[in-house]
Amino acid sequence: MNGIQFPLSVARRLLTTGTKVGTNVLGPLDGYVVSIVVVQPLFSLSLHLECCTPQTDCPFVPIARFGIVAAMSKNAVIGVAGGIPWKISQDRRLFKSLTDKSIMIIGKRTFEEHPKLAHINHTRHCIVVSKSMVDIIANREDASETNIELVRSFPEALSMARVLSTEQVNPVSTSGVGDDDCGLCCWVAGGERLYEEALQHESSAEVHLSVVDVEIDIDAERRTGGVAMFPTPSAWGDRFHEVATTLYPRDGDAPSFTYHVYKRKDE
Numbered sequence: 562m563n564g565i566q567f568p569l570s571v572a573r574r575l576l577t578t579g580t581k582v583g584t585n586v587l588g589p590l591d592g593y594v595v596s597i598v599v600v601q602p603l604f605s606l607s608l609h610l611e612c613c614t615p616q617t618d619c620p621f622v623p624i625a626r627f628g629i630v631a632a633m634s635k636n637a638v639i640g641v642a643g644g645i646p647w648k649i650s651q652d653r654r655l656f657k658s659l660t661d662k663s664i665m666i667i668g669k670r671t672f673e674e675h676p677k678l679a680h681i682n683h684t685r686h687c688i689v690v691s692k693s694m695v696d697i698i699a700n701r702e703d704a705s706e707t708n709i710e711l712v713r714s715f716p717e718a719l720s721m722a723r724v725l726s727t728e729q730v731n732p733v734s735t736s737g738v739g740d741d742d743c744g745l746c747c748w749v750a751g752g753e754r755l756y757e758e759a760l761q762h763e764s765s766a767e768v769h770l771s772v773v774d775v776e777i778d779i780d781a782e783r784r785t786g787g788v789a790m791f792p793t794p795s796a797w798g799d800r801f802h803e804v805a806t807t808l809y810p811r812d813g814d815a816p817s818f819t820y821h822v823y824k825r826k827d828e
């Protein structure tokens with residue numbers, strides 16, 4: 562069948578932004594092979610959207626350029642037992658101002674870190690990567706009414722981010738071609754696996770990394786709960802170069818930290 566390929570979640574999102582005149586589902590909704598007929602209101606143009614599997618990059622959806630933001634201990638720990646093992650107001654402020662009104666991509670445990678969602682409420686959209694959460698609420702009618710989108714993989718999250726950034730400019734667009742003027746409006750904010758995939762991805766443009774002046778006893782923490790780590794610089798450092806470093810001194814009980822900004826060498 563001819564058509565444009567989208568992950569299922571992205572095709573669903575497109576349907577909510579165009580005028581739907583009919584859907585023709587060829588396979589089960591969680592089976593990823595779907596044909597959807599959409600008519601754009603202004604031009605009466607009908608499109609067939611054919612979904613691809615969510616595990617692959619979809620060749621016809623341009624991928625959003627994105628940044629990566631993280632805070633790690635001196636020995637690369639980002640999380641302990643589902644939380645962040647330090648509290649630094651200044652670092653939270655930097656994080657919030659960087660990601661304010663942005664599209665943020667996070668994993669399931671990071672999403673669940675604050676039950677009241679204090680860590681994502683400032684964003685325009687939060688894309689959560691999780692197979693189990695998607696399975697639980699796959700067909701909920703109200704799922705698209707929040708600013709939270711659920712996807713099954715990192716490539717799918719990037720396709721979704723592109724569509725969401727397009728909506729800012731042209732709310733009825735179904736082309737998947739996005740807004741290049743918004744700069745880095747998409748940030749990957751953990752955890753471990755997403756950082757690994759994001760740092761390897763050709764569309765990763767910047768890394769904002771706070772290195773906190775604490776050392777975590779990794780072996781001890783592994784025995785009592787989970788430890789999440791940031792990838793070692795040897796896995797990504799050769800593709801980025803440092804453009805700024807700012808030292809923030811100790812503030813009361815909050816440890817000092819250094820805020821590093823890296824940009825892609827090939828940009």
Ligand SMILES: NC(=O)c1ccc[n+]([C@@H]2O[C@H](COP(=O)([O-])OP(=O)(O)OC[C@H]3O[C@@H](n4cnc5c(N)ncnc54)[C@H](OP(=O)(O)O)[C@@H]3O)[C@@H](O)[C@H]2O)c1
Pocket residue numbers: 630631632633638639640641642643644645667668669670671672674690691692693694713714715750751752753754755758787788789
């Ligand atoms: N210091 C920081 O900057 C920072 C930033 C973020 C998080 N954290 C901390 O890090 C910890 C959470 O990180 P984490 O690595 O343990 O968990 P996580 O990445 O937040 O969540 C893991 C779950 O998310 C889904 N997932 C994540 N990456 C995926 C991928 N690439 N493809 C498909 N599914 C993916 C999977 O869910 P399913 O099993 O449902 O498929 C996986 O089980 C917490 O302690 C948090 O506080 C720290």
